[in-house]
Amino acid sequence: MTDDFSSEITLEVNDVTHRLRVDNRRTLLDALREDVGHTGPKMGCDHGQCGACTVLADGRRVVSCLTLAVAAEGARVTTVEGLSDEGGLRPIQEAFVRLDGFQCGFCTPGQLCSAVGALAEHAAGWPSAATADVSPDGPPTELDAAEVRERMSGNLCRCGAYPSIVRAVLETAAREAVTG
Numbered sequence: 001m002t003d004d005f006s007s008e009i010t011l012e013v014n015d016v017t018h019r020l021r022v023d024n025r026r027t028l029l030d031a032l033r034e035d036v037g038h039t040g041p042k043m044g045c046d047h048g049q050c051g052a053c054t055v056l057a058d059g060r061r062v063v064s065c066l067t068l069a070v071a072a073e074g075a076r077v078t079t080v081e082g083l084s085d086e087g088g089l090r091p092i093q094e095a096f097v098r099l100d101g102f103q104c105g106f107c108t109p110g111q112l113c114s115a116v117g118a119l120a121e122h123a124a125g126w127p128s129a130a131t132a133d134v135s136p137d138g139p140p141t142e143l144d145a146a147e148v149r150e151r152m153s154g155n156l157c158r159c160g161a162y163p164s165i166v167r168a169v170l171e172t173a174a175r176e177a178v179t180g
Contacts, residue, residue, distance in 0.1 A: 009073045013038060014082025022069045029053045029064035031072075032079060040080035040109040044156070051155030054110035054117075055079050061117035063154075080109035083116060091175055092116060095168035103159035111155050115169050118151035119176065143173045 005025070011018045013036050020035050032038045032055070041064050044052030048066040055064045056078040083090050092115050095101065102108040121128075122143055130150035132141055141147075148169045149162070157165065
């Protein structure tokens with residue numbers, strides 16, 4: 001049944017294509033959790049302020065509670081379930097586990113997606129409010145704790161695992177810099 005308030009969309013989520021009929025007001029978060037079955041992204045605040053629902057859309061971080069599903073038409077959406085490398089954990093996931101970058105785990109899916117996006121932004125040379133020196137021609141400045149805190153500031157952890165999260169992101173950045 002169709003009406004004036006719904007659309008048929010195609011969502012590519014974690015490399016799988018899904019055809020859905022959604023209410024035009026349905027959020028990407030609701031479509032991911034209820035229609036596609038990816039429950040990694042969490043509903044934390046429903047106002048885009050906590051980051052628990054963070055996913056990647058075409059590699060960029062988005063808060064899925066404020067993004068309409070119809071706006072994600074044609075985007076490649078990656079949730080925490082799609083972060084793994086060929087069945088194994090990605091280096092950032094390994095670092096989170098090893099360094100206790102989570103406690104209750106509620107915010108962890110959003111933290112991980114945000115960390116992947118933040119590391120990609122830094123590697124691409126995108127500045128943040130904490131970037132000390134921006135050189136349009138040179139490599140990005142070395143990532144430090146202040147830079148990580150700024151880049152990850154849209155993700156809250158009510159348990160206070162921030163020091164471990166920062167260490168995990170820094171360690172992953174250093175590892176990626178070495179392996180290129």
